[in-house]
Amino acid sequence: MKKTKDMLSPDGTRPVKQEFPKRNHISEYPTGPGFTAGHLAEINAGWRVFKPIIDIEKCIGCYKCYMVCPDGVIFKTGEKAVAVDYDYCKGCGVCAHECPVKAITMIKDERD
Amino acid sequence: MKLDNSKKLFVSGDEAIALGVRLARPHVISAYPITPQTIVVERLSEMVEDKSLDADFMHVESEHSALSAAMGVSAVGARAFTATSSQGLLYMAEVLSYCSGGRYPVVMMNANRALALPWSIFGDQSDSLLLLGSGWIQCYVEDAQEALDMIIQAYKIAEHPQVLTPFMVNLDGFILTHTYELVDIPDQSEVDEFLPPFSTPNQMSLENPMNLGFSSTPADNLEFKYQQHQAMLNSLSVIEDIDAEFGDKFGRYYGGVLETYQTDDAEHIMITVGTITGTTRVVVDKLRDAGKKVGLIKLRYLRPMPEQALIEAVGDAMSIGVIDKDISFGHEGTIFTNVNSALSKSNQTPKKHNFICGMGGRNISKNDIIEMFQLLEDSVKGKDIPAVNFINLNTSIQEKE
Ligand code: SF4
Ligand code: SF4
Numbered sequence: 001m002k003k004t005k006d007m008l009s010p011d012g013t014r015p016v017k018q019e020f021p022k023r024n025h026i027s028e029y030p031t032g033p034g035f036t037a038g039h040l041a042e043i044n045a046g047w048r049v050f051k052p053i054i055d056i057e058k059c060i061g062c063y064k065c066y067m068v069c070p071d072g073v074i075f076k077t078g079e080k081a082v083a084v085d086y087d088y089c090k091g092c093g094v095c096a097h098e099c100p101v102k103a104i105t106m107i108k109d110e111r112d
Numbered sequence: 113m114k115l116d117n118s119k120k121l122f123v124s125g126d127e128a129i130a131l132g133v134r135l136a137r138p139h140v141i142s143a144y145p146i147t148p149q150t151i152v153v154e155r156l157s158e159m160v161e162d163k164s165l166d167a168d169f170m171h172v173e174s175e176h177s178a179l180s181a182a183m184g185v186s187a188v189g190a191r192a193f194t195a196t197s198s199q200g201l202l203y204m205a206e207v208l209s210y211c212s213g214g215r216y217p218v219v220m221m222n223a224n225r226a227l228a229l230p231w232s233i234f235g236d237q238s239d240s241l242l243l244l245g246s247g248w249i250q251c252y253v254e255d256a257q258e259a260l261d262m263i264i265q266a267y268k269i270a271e272h273p274q275v276l277t278p279f280m281v282n283l284d285g286f287i288l289t290h291t292y293e294l295v296d297i298p299d300q301s302e303v304d305e306f307l308p309p310f311s312t313p314n315q316m317s318l319e320n321p322m323n324l325g326f327s328s329t330p331a332d333n334l335e336f337k338y339q340q341h342q343a344m345l346n347s348l349s350v351i352e353d354i355d356a357e358f359g360d361k362f363g364r365y366y367g368g369v370l371e372t373y374q375t376d377d378a379e380h381i382m383i384t385v386g387t388i389t390g391t392t393r394v395v396v397d398k399l400r401d402a403g404k405k406v407g408l409i410k411l412r413y414l415r416p417m418p419e420q421a422l423i424e425a426v427g428d429a430m431s432i433g434v435i436d437k438d439i440s441f442g443h444e445g446t447i448f449t450n451v452n453s454a455l456s457k458s459n460q461t462p463k464k465h466n467f468i469c470g471m472g473g474r475n476i477s478k479n480d481i482i483e484m485f486q487l488l489e490d491s492v493k494g495k496d497i498p499a500v501n502f503i504n505l506n507t508s509i510q511e512k513e
Contacts, residue, residue: 007321020332026342029335031276032215034314034324 007036013075014085017043048091050106052084058103065095065104115155121295125288128256128295129195129221129281130155132263134165135303136219139190142170142181146200147233148285149223153195175200179207179218186216187324189315191267194218197285198225198239205243211278212247212340214325215314217270218278219263220248224386224437225285226472234473235285236437237386241414241446247340249279249347250415252386256293259283261364264303268354271310274346284387284437286473298362306361344416351413369418371410372425374400378407380488381429381462385411385447388435388476395481406485414447419454426455431463431488435481437470444500463491469503480504 009016018036023029054065061080073085074095084095096104115121115131123131129152133141141160145153159165172178178194185192196204201222211218222240226232240250249270253259262281270279283289316324328336352368359365371389374396375381384392389410399406409425411418426432432455436445443449448466455464467484470476480503491497502509 023332023335026335026338029332029339031313031339032213032324033326033328033336034214034322035326036322 013077013083043087045087045089045091048089048109050091050093051086051089051109052091052093052095052104053107054082054084055103055105056081058101060101060103062100064098064100068094068098070094115159119297121297122292123256123295124151124290124292125256125259125283126151126223126290127155128260129263129283130159131295131297132260133193133221134159135260135298135300136193136264136267136307137165137191137304138167138193138219140168140170140182140185141193142172142178142185143194144172144175144178144196144200146175146197146223148225148235148289149195149197149200149221151289152221152223156193175204176207179204179211179220182218182220183207183211183214183216186211186218186312187214187314187316189310189312189317191271191310192216192218193220195221195223197223198227198233201239201243202227205246208243208246208248208278210325213336215276215312215340215343216278217267217276217310217312219266219270220278220280221259221263222280222282223285223289224252224282230472232472233285235287236471236473237282237284237447238438238471240280240282241438244415244446244450247277247344248415249275249277249344249413250282251280251413252282252411253288254387254389254410255288256291257295257364258366259288260295260297261358261362261366264298264307265354265358267310268307269347269350271312272347272350272354273313275343275350276312277340277343277347282386287387296362296364302361306358348416348418351416366412367410369411369413369416369421370425371412373408373410375407375409375425375427375429377405378427379405379430379492380485381407381409381426381432382481382484382488383409383411383432383434383447383451385414385435386437388437388470388481391476391478392435392481395478395485398478399482399485404485404489411447411451414450417450417454419457422451422454423458423460426458426460426462428460429462430492431465433465433467433484433488435467435469435476435484439468439471448500463488463497464499465491465497466500467503468500474504476504 073088160169182192182194266279355368434448
């Protein structure tokens with residue numbers, strides 16, 4: 001069984017995705033839906049039209065965006081510094097709306 | 113009234129449940145009171161208060177919360193108990209499937225009571241029968257002794273590694289919950305030997321952090337359901353083994369999934385669930401004295417459905433009757449449906465009749481049961497008897513001229 005520290009990215013800021021490998025026999029399934037934490041989230045950035053860009057120079061480190069992000073994808077990168085995990089940001093813009101110093105801007109997400 | 117640890121106590125069905133729960137040493141009781149289950153919760157809270165039961169009593173605001181909390185208790189590998197009845201069970205219904213799907217072996221007592229409308233506090237079995245598909249083991253007991261004993265067995269069956277399925281012990285409202293009888297109280301030390309602390313493979317813990325009780329994409333969902341079904345089928349033999357082990361230790365055997373009475377040479381067999389078994393047994397004796405070859409099958413479990421045992425018990429009887437204290441409107445009694453389906457998997461072709469009675473607390477008398485046996489006999493003799501019969505309606509249902 002993995003320990004908590006093994007389920008974080010090398011810099012310790014983000015959980016890493018755990019694979020739920022295909023089971024070849026029914027006995028390999030867990031008893032009821034339970035599995036190593038973190039495996040659930042599939043990358044789901046596909047529905048985003050706009051993405052938030054944080055101007056770290058303007059940011060005062062109030063962590064309001066961190067608190068309000070409905071998907072918990074804003075994380076601390078140090079004292080007075082935040083970043084967005086774009087693999088899971090859905091582009092709702094709540095963070096930009098709530099930032100007291102307008103350090104977050106929503107820009108058109110150019111992806112193919 | 114203080115329930116001490118005497119060898120024998122004169123107690124109600126509800127109190128017998130509370131005594132059984134205390135002997136099983138649950139860590140947490142989370143329950144919301146509802147007639148006719150209330151006394152169970154009252155006695156347990158008194159036991160926690162007077163420290164004769166070392167458990168936390170959670171005062172929850174509803175049945176939905178009661179089972180949600182019990183499920184959380186089970187998820188950390190602790191033993192949980194809850195109890196409810198009727199509308200309370202239905203309010204809890206959403207959590208029933210969470211609990212069974214999560215494989216949390218919670219034990220619950222349900223006081224069988226009518227469903228509204230018409231609103232009624234009196235007994236019938238419509239509540240639990242509505243939830244046969246919820247993934248819970250369903251056992252129905254006949255008297256207070258069996259109620260106490262089955263709480264102890266319930267934990268052992270539910271927590272068995274091949275089963276890990278929540279367990280519902282059903283008592284007929286008032287007829288059993290509120291009547292008194294002399295009950296043998298097993299020794300705590302013997303219960304401790306019989307029922308060791310449980311461990312669960314899907315335990316919530318800080319050492320092994322896991323996501324528990326999550327969703328699943330279509331790619332894996334069916335496999336979890338298959339496992340659940342398999343666990344319930346596994347419980348058939350576990351129930352037999354544990355009943356035998358219990359009998360060896362405490363001297364009371366219940367026959368496992370079902371009990372037969374005078375069925376060996378029986379031509380007409382009544383199938384009963386719960387307290388009506390007692391009255392039917394008396395009627396069988398009476399009819400036997402009059403030379404009638406009648407018998408009785410007491411179905412103790414409806415989930416898992418003991419199909420094979422039922423087929424064997426029916427043998428080559430000419431007719432079977434099923435007493436249902438419920439009706440699935442527009443079809444038939446639910447127990448009848450289940451019995452019919454089981455028997456359809458054999459080559460037996462007895463006449464089969466369903467007797468709907470006792471709903472909303474209506475009494476079922478010995479004469480009613482004698483009438484049912486008569487209908488079975490008439491049917492075998494070629495008389496046209498409907499498959500579904502309402503017994504003891506107190507008004508005419510004949511077409512008006
Ligand atoms: S846009 Fe929405 S989802 Fe993305 S970081 Fe901001 S608040 Fe979170
Ligand atoms: S809300 Fe704005 S100022 Fe506050 S931490 Fe987030 S980006 Fe920085």
